[in-house]
Amino acid sequence: MLNRLSIRSIFLPTLVGVALLASVGCQEVPVTGRNAINLVDDQDISKKAAEEFASIKKMQRASRNPAQIRIVEQIGRRLSKTVFWDVPHADWEFAVFHAPGVMNAFAMPGGKVGVFSGLIDFCENEDQLASVIAHEIAHVAARHTHEKYSQGWMLKPLGAATSIGIGTTIGGTGIYVPSVGSTAGGGVTAITQSAFDRGKELEADHIGLIYMAKAGYDPRQSLRLLQRMEEDIASKGGPTANGWLANHPSFPQRQIRINELMDEAMSHYEKGEVSRTHTVIE
Ligand SMILES: [Zn+2]
Secondary structure (H helix, E strand, O other): OOOHHHHHHHHHHHHHHHHHHHHHOEEEOOOOOOEEEOOOOHHHHHHHHHHHHHHHHHHOOEOOOHHHHHHHHHHHHHHHHHOOOOOOOOOOEEEEEOOOOOOOEEEEOOOEEEEEHHHHHHOOEHHHHHHHHHHHHHHHHOOHHHHHHHHHHHOOOHHHHOOOOHHHOOOOOOOOOOOOOOHHHHHHHHHHOOOOOHHHHHHHHHHHHHHHHHOOOOOHHHHHHHHHHHHHHHHOOOHHHOOHHHHOOOHHHHHHHHHHHHHHHHHHHHHOOOOOOOOEOO
16 A cells, blocks of 8 residues: 555656656657657767767777778768758767677767677678668667656656666667677677667667668668578577567567558658668678
């Protein structure tokens, strides 16, 4: 049974949250137009993310593969130009980490992006790699980390809000981490624990698909990559091995949604307003 104190401890933070919401407000998510709460100062979270990114770069081994660095820079240039008006204050930086077998990438508020070499090795072409990076950038543009913090704050007493560290949810979504045993893999797992719920993952798929198409990448390659990943996971004994699917929508769910959005994405792609590259990854 709830006594008066516990009722207060449940409702007071919510009331504080609602009051904050009214004063700080909502934001509209790019592409989907969804209204999301945002009680987080953009500069503040970007600064923390930049610090976190700097320490990740110290922990991870930087790639020395010029072809991999070039392809990620190329994708980064095209996507960051595409998303400019959705994330105008971002200071984009794209790091490539030498981590064979680690099929992962992440993006942080403020525009810090990390790509692991195992993902580049797995992709057949630039378009597939762009689909993953576009998905990660979509989380940033949609301010999913801001929203997650904002929701957390609404459920906590105000005093506790200041103690939420960015390190616990940074990065984000981790596409797929197959080699948890290695040094690189171990580090990566900590960084890329999925921070978002399935709804946000599907939203990032949607936004990312439109972004990649606008940047001149073939959106059909995103389906091809998902299919290949699904086959790869199945060949390695199923999705539960790494546990990452727990916070991600299933492959069929993602594929169905992406298929539904394909006409819209193709119409952006076929406009062909940008210079294109479709490097094949050997
Ligand atoms: Zn994601």
